[in-house]
Each structure stands twice: as C-alpha cells, then as structure tokens.
Amino acid sequence: MKTRSLFFRVNTIAIASIFLIATCAIPLEARTTEGRTRTSVHQKNRANINTRDVQRNRDINRNTNVNRNVNVNKNVNVNVKGDRRYYDGRHYYDYNRHHHHHNDVGRAWAIGALTGLMVGTIIASSSMSPSCGTVYVNGYPYRQCGSTWYQPQYVGSQVNYVVVNPPR
Amino acid sequence: MTNRWRNRIGMLLVSTPFLMLSATGCLAAKPTAAEPGDEIQIEPEAMTALNEMGNYLRTLKSFTVSxxxxxxxxxxxxxxILLTGTTEYSTRLPDRLRVSSKVEGLDRDNEYYYDGKSFTIYxxxxxxYATFEAPDTIGKLLDIAEDRYDVEIPLRDLFYWGTEKDRGEDVQAAYFIDTSRINGTPCKHYAFRQEDVDWQIWIEDDDTPLPLRLVITSKLEIGAPQYISTMTWNVAPQLTDSTFVFTPPEGAHKIEFAVIDDPEEESTQQ
Structure with a gap:
C-alpha cells in the first residue's frame, strides 16, 4: 500500500548487500528490506518463472530479484542524482528527484535558481496548498503557486507534486 | 513467577552481552531459529485445504469482498504505526475488477477500475486520475500494475490461488492450528511459512471454503510488520458493466504515472 521511493529501497538493498558481502556469507535475500509490509502472500515478478522444478525456481527467483535490483540501480544512476531525504513525521520524501521529463533542464535550472523551490523537488499531495490554482498547459493540469509550478503525477497509488520549470 | 520463567529471564540476562555483540555483526542477520517443538513440516491436510479453497475460488464467476x-x-x-482501512472488491472473471481502498493514517482514498481494456486509478x-492500457485478465493486470507502475492492490492472492500463478510450492511449512470463528462463521485456522513471509489463513469450514481472514508477517522486513485482512464475501452479486467503467467525476483532472524510465529496459520490453 505504502509507496516509497525506489531509490530508498535500492539504497537499503545496496547497503544491506555491501554489509552482508563484506562481513558474512548469508544469502542476500535474508537481509534485503523493501521497507514495505506485504499485502499478498504471492511475491511479485514470479509470473514468468518455470514452475516445473521447485528448487531450481528458488535459485532463479533469487537471480531475478538481484537482476531487478541492478536494473533499478541503473535507473537511479541515470535519473536521480544527489538525492536527499526529509521526513515530515510520517512520510519520507525525496529532494532533487528529477522527473524524467525535466531531467537535464531541471538540473541546469536548479543550479541557477536560488529563489523558490528547486526544480525536481517532490512534495506529497497533502503538503500542497489548496490556494495553488490548477492551470492547464498543453492539456496537463499543473498547479501554480506564485512563480513555482508543480506537476502532479501518480507514484504508485499516491499523488506527488514535482516542482518544474514554468511550462509556459 | 514460575521457575520456567525465572530460568528464561536468567538465560536472557546471561546472554545479553552476546546478543549485543551479535547485533553489530551478522549473527543478528540470521533468521530467527525455530522454537523447540516447531518442527519444520508440511501437513498434507493444510495444503489440501489451501488447494480446495483455491479450486472453489476459481469456480466463482463474480464476487464482491469487503x-x-x-x-x-x-x-x-x-x-x-498501525494503519487501518477498508478495501472493497467487485470482480467478474476474467477481466473486470473494481477496487475502492481507504487507508486511515495514510491519506489514501482511491478507486481502481479495470474494464477489460484499461486500468484507471482515481x-x-x-x-x-491516471490510466494505462491493460491486458486481458485480472492476474496479468495485477502483475503489470505492480511491476511497472508500482500500484499494489492488496490481496492479489485472491486472484492467484487456484490458478497457474498459485505458488503453493513456495510453502516450506504448513500446519492446522485450530477451529475458530470469524464473525460467527466456523473456520479452520492454518499457518504457513515461506522464505519471505509467514502467513495464516482462516478458511470457512463448510462447502464454500472461502478465506475469511488472512494474516501476513513480512519477516524479512525490519520489525516484521503484519498485514491483517478480515473478509466478508458475496459470491452472487449483481454487477453491471458500468461498475467497472471509470467516468471522470466533475472537477477530476487526468495526470500521468511517474514510471521509472530506463531506455534500455523499455526497448527490450517492446
């Protein structure tokens, strides 16, 4: 149910992996934490796995999981740099997690702009002021608060707002 | 206090330095040892009950669950922190699903629509609201929603048990615990262990073996958090097509999912 950033999960997994590899040879998955309470007995990502050989499946699954982590790491390297996190008492949010439409532009803008929130800043929908009006630009409903523009998007089941360059 | 408990506390005190040591090393990372008497075993009766439940679920063409x-x-x-909530499912197999999910403490009040062609979250x-093009069965939809869009619909198991997605072979231990009642309905209570989760299920003890309660312990997560669902079923609901079709309410705006994009991954998938 709870949406957490992939970066956070990957980070946790990576740190746990380094710790494990460095200190003791325990199977990787014994310490991987997604920071998420499971709401189904069935794991995800098992749809394409051969069901004929149980023990073999377990090995394959393990590989699948590890590979997936590697993929996610790659994503993080490509799209997210300089992440920091803040905590509002209940939920964790990312600073500086660039929305993929605004990657490079966003970063350049962020370096130059010292006023207002940095482009790429993500806030939870509960932190959005109701006084920020909806403005449609090219059919997309942005929220504008003074000179700051937000682009709402679903991250999993949760709406987040990403600070973007003025879209017009 | 009994001698037994005194002994246990004594042992705990004696072992405290070792526990502290192990907390900094990898001993703490090892899965907790089973209690004495908890022999790892699979009771065939428990697996049979699970299969019968799955088979019964797959006879249902349409159902609602609260x-x-x-x-x-x-x-x-x-x-x-304990979060509570309600999730209402309406479904018509194989390709219609409607879910309303409210979670208190998480500011979550969402509707999910799957009409056989597209999936919408509102x-x-x-x-x-946001939409993506959906595959032709609920099972595939739930996979894509979670893997690609990070949208997790709780209790996916209801749509996996008894199908080819059933992962009964993941069960490493299975026991019958006892008979008990859920909201007055006699049930059989079973406990299962897997590599990643421990789980318990209460199955209605009659000719409609429905799951009435599911408890999942995420034992690889720090703190071993639990998810508990108590279910109320209607296996003969009157559901019309419109139940599953999303019509944007007045004032609703369409936005996009933030899909984690990886050009390589996308090119290999297409």
Missing part, C-alpha cells in the same frame, strides 16, 4: 484491514508501518526509528482526495 476487507477490513490493519497494517503495520515501520518507521526508520523502528517504531511501528484519488477521491486529490481528484486526479
């Missing part, structure tokens, strides 16, 4: 759920959320400090709080 799930009262509670779920631990573990903060980075280690403190556990937030009653934010008044935003």
């Amino acid at each position: 799930s009262e759920m509670s779920m631990d959320e573990v903060l980075l400090s280690g403190q556990k 937030s009653n709080l934010d008044k935003y």
